[in-house]
Amino acid sequence: EVLLLESGGGLVQPGGSLRLSCAASGFAFSSHSMTWVRQAPGKGMEWVSIISTSGDSAFYADSVKGRFTISRDNSKNTLFLQANSLRVDDSAVYYCVRGGVVVPGGNDYYFYFMDVWGRGTSVTVSS
């Protein structure tokens, strides 16, 4: 069974940091790009960051650029999101999702649909 299990969420003060993790199982993790998507209370889904299969290419939404860093450890089938300088409006459920980008080579890329989601981990930024 394909599974994505997020962890690392919690309550943090504005300006603080969190490291989210996503443990993947049931598929060839290193063969799939991976994405973090978030949903703030009462809002729609928002993609946060996407990473290529090798980890060489990463993409960020403007709202998190310069504050968040996506990475992956293909030897441990794990995806990470380092979230720094957190703001109140970063409060959301963060989902780990399989897919999101195809990188044919060089600087070329195109976004793609995502096919498997985790249940999410909740992040609350509040003083």
Next chain:
Amino acid sequence: DIQMTQSPSTLSASVGDRVTITCRASQSISTWLAWFQHKPGKAPKLLIFDASNLESGVPSRFSGSGSGTEFTLTISNLQPDDFATYFCQQYNFHSLSFGGGTKVEIK
């Protein structure tokens, strides 16, 4: 950025009804659109990709159509398990965004 406008935001229906949800893109996205089902506390589930392709294992009462800027998700013969929130996602080349979601409630 391409904006996705989904309607209605809430829909009340009965078991056995035919339900249609619409996503409109602010510019043409060809058929680069997916639909998902999301229940509270659960992982969202892919239903349709490339506007009309049914994901493996998804019941055939779900169907998708459209191209360009207007897309629809249709659920024929609504079942009790189908009461959930549905949202669309566009993935047009260097652009990626989601619709706001449609909650399908029991009438």
